[in-house]
Amino acid sequence: MRDLSAYSVDHGIEIASPNMLGASVKRVEDPRLIGGHGRYVTDVERPGMLHATFVRSPEAHALIRAVDTTAARELPGVVAVFTGEDLREATSAIRADAGYPTWQTSARPILAVDRVRFVGEPMAMVVAVDRYVAEDAASLVMLDLESLPPIMTVDQGLAPDVEPFHDGWETGCYVTRSKESGDVDGLFAQADHTLKLRMTTQRYAAVPMEGRAVVAELDPHDEVLTIWDSTQVPHLARTGISQHLGHPEHRVRIIAPDVGGGFGLKCMVFPEEIAIPFAARALRRPVKWVEDRVENLTASAHARDARDDLEIAFNDDGELLALKAHVVIDSGAYSVWPYTASMELGTAVNQMPGPYRFRAYRGEGAAVATNKTPHGPFRGVSRVAATFALERVVDEVARFLDMDPIELRKRNLIRSDEFPWESPGGYVFDSGSYIESLEKLAEMSDVAELRRRQRDLREQGRYIGIGVSCFNEQTAHSFAEYAERGTPVVVGYDKAHVRMDADGKVTVFVDTHAQGQGHETSYAQLVAAQLSIPFEDVRVSFGDTETAPAGMGTFASRSMAMGGGSIQLATRDLKAKLVRLAAHMLEASPEDVELREGMFFPAGAPARSVSVREIARMVHLQSNKLPPGEDPLLETSYSYRGDPGTGTFPNCAQLVVVDVDPDTGKVTLLDYFVVEDCGPVINPMLVEGQIHGGVAQGIGGALFEHSLYDEESGQPLATTFLDYLMPGATDVPDIRLEHLYTPSPWTPGGVKGAAEAGTTGSPAAIANAVADALRGFGDVLVDELPLTPERVYAHILAARAAQATPATPDPR
Amino acid sequence: MKPAQFQLLQPTTRAEALAVLAEQPDETVILAGGQSLVPLMNMRFVTAERILDLNRVSGLGGVEVRGDRLVVGAMTRHREAELSPVVLDACPLLAHAERHVGYVSIRNRGTVGGTIAHADTVAQVPCVAVALDARIVLESVRGRRELAAGDFFVGNLMNAREPDEAVTEVHFPVRPVGSLFGFAEFARKVGDFPLVTAAVRLEQGAGLSRSARIAVGGAGPTPVRLAECESALEGRELTGALAEEVGRLAAESVSPADSPFVSTDYRRNLVRVVVRRALEQALDCGEELR
């Protein structure tokens, strides 16, 4: 066990207005958004702006013989057509390498050169006076391709005789991983039972309602490239674009205005984000590109796509002893920058033992290259599939032992007094309420009553199922985690700059972004709470690298702990100065100065007071009055590294009630209950919104969404919203939610990440509920997502025919 | 995702419209509600030199009863067909089916003539048209003709229209007094295109069914009448058990094609279910009548 006690520090944050925290303050971002006055990249207009579109590969795998742009160039209104050859010199191919010994590198040219590796890969870029003309010209670009057989399944990619499509590869995998702790073989040998199951999570995608979008413009005055980018990570985008474009970072400015959803998709840097600034620089005119929905569904990034073979050892009394996991990820055609193609696999291998007290664990697996869209982060990276796999297996154990699934879980969950807990997957869990969450869930949902209802309805020919999932997850992880992965960027800190102006009002500049999370509101609450000033007196600014301090941006549920952490610490330092100055003005000693409702006063003598505003006025406008040694500055910065850098672990439990139509296999969600514990909550309304939306995305993954390919031709089949089914208002039930508030010992204010829990647990809970409903038909194993009506109906038929392979543990 | 160049032609009378169409029939695509056509144009699956917009042509919309026919003008919006008391009274099966077509904002624009001409095998209105043996009125500068729905639909997204013809009306038979009807579909999501549809109408005498009409859509390239199922109902009392039996028969009598997201067997099962459900609805409306 590592000694982590040093990190449980008191950050010295004193809350002067406690009512500002835990308050559902209405969002300050809403007035503009509900009025249609949001400013998204798609809304940016520049004088003389041109519009770009991409010619994309129609084939999954082919050699490029020629790209003929003659006809396209001749079309009136076309300003330029660029091919891979045109960009080869001026840009560098994207290489995102992880630091593992088994790593094999992939080089992705900004526009394809020599070879295309997935349908949708950009091959040429047309720039014209408007998007209509650009698309006219794109259809005139002639592609001469020599088809090659694509690798469309992980089995093909894993085959010993595979012919890899990246240069110099010896196997078909980007990387393999393995991890072992404890006496796995010993415990498996001594267990009463073992059970081995394969669980498969399909390929699907983040699909924000606003696709990616880029506008770039070169200022001839100082050669600064301004790039309006729909991104979650302005500074990472600046670094990535600068590197691959060979344009110095101090002459690249990223503006990420309102962003219409991200969910992980927009925390990568894509070729288009480099190609568009390239064009703007080459043509010396502003250029705009807006991803359309077909591009978004086929050519940005996909996610999940995990095949998990789990083997679990357990005893008659329900004690879970040890776990083996073999994880195979279909990572697609290229490694994504900066997270690499190791991300889903690596974290899945680490995460698999979940919140349970396994005594031993062996995890291994491979990230396989296929001729599909690259695999990238999406809300709940690896945990969604891993939680589905593990929670299904745990349910099957309960079923085999004829135990109540909640009881079985409670028996094996890490107890609140056992933190910090070093998991066999290598994580250190900081704190949690695993058993308490489950108990609260059972209570709020009244499971006993639900079971009774289930039995009654069964008699009326209805098949109701009740499913539970519980899990913890890594959030706000930083340097320690990413250094281990060896990614091109060690995601390691976030930075805030807090400034108080002469009128006592505050502006917070921070590197993290927001794509709906409401940080303009919740961050302001943090500041108002410490400084005891009105909420309206705090403005939060982010999204422009010219004004925001550099940091990693928003993903992996890190904003409140990391960005919020840096804000809290910078505010603490600003407040310390205010206290010193107040003490000076009040002729008291700083230790004796108290702050309440914006007024400083000597302890016990509230009649003599000085306001925050008066101090601000003095510093800015009457610097002659400053005491010696104090500079006329009310600005502080803090760069928070998130020590110990391994993240903080919120936990959550979900229970869902489903109805399975015995005729069609269609699953309807009847009730949804969530208990989440992300530590102290700054704004409950916002956290609840995150859970609701997260659950809806999990429902999409559990029941609807699938980025399906034709395995022969390599063609994507879900290219529009008619085939890629997004959950709608009739597909998501009302969600009932309760909170627990276990603080992290490490983060400022004890906060943990809140954004992913909804998504992480819902496919697991839904699958368990469907499995529970299907038990009404007979023996059947729910082992693959999505649970489309057709798949569920096949289960019903199989169960009825009693032909399903029951999940029978090895007899001992 | 932007449409290719075209010339938009917006005549205001039927005669003008037909004349415009006759000028260059092969280069002209008719635009009705645009709810199927415009997506295809935006994706450039459909390109055309000339788009003939029917939206300004007078006298192409509206519903009325003429004798034993409910005459629905081609440009009647789905929403009107859904809500019109005339339709509800004369052909409630059509009104019921319309509720399932896409979403309100789609139905506000999409037209009855458009969905008929589009001839999507899973579309609700064509299924009703086949079940009821609706007549499709086609007009061109050469004249006017009527085709039975069963003859009009010749394949998925294919119809028997000549390039210079426009669909101008759709005639549905007025519901015989006391007849029962039902419409059922299976869609993966509310408002999504269904995978299969079933439309049923039958008459009853002395508690026994007669003159049953059953059509299913999505089970083949066009919606089809199921003669065997219809005769299985003849002279029998409609019950839940019979509905199930006829559903099974329906499933056996179709052979849908495999598709990436839906297998043949599953679609066949859905046919069983929707036919049964449509009959159950008919049964319910029988109860209501009593």
Added chain:
Amino acid sequence: MREIEITVNGERRREAVEDRRLLLDFIREDLCLTGTHAGCEHGACGACTVLLDGQAVRSCLMFAAQADGSELTTIEGVGSYPDRLHPVQEGFWEEHGLQCGYCTPGMIMASIDLLAENPSPSDEEIRERLAGNICRCTGYVNIVRAVHHAAAAGREDQS
């Protein structure tokens, strides 16, 4: 190119458009009313919903030329902060019915269309009516509450 005349949020506009110009692009780029959003451009997401002659339609499935002579209401014409918010806008704000805000204008237009027809909708009616408007952020729970909120405000106004 052709000239069209259209009343936008109560204001008469005369503009030249190409025949193929989508109403959506016309609204966003020619009228510079960027509150109407493109989410799919194939009629499946509802982000582009506007009211044309009082009815909710998808502006990605119409050509601007077809709107000649019509009356168009976009989100910008519905109401505005601080003192002219529409009850539906208020509802979305009060109930946290939006996150990224991208689907929101379309959602609000569809909700206004619903309430005009049915001033007291049930949960189910709201969900059915909004089923064609996709939101990736909110899970719809608070959108349903927002519409109820607006409906209640509307009822109060009545009485």
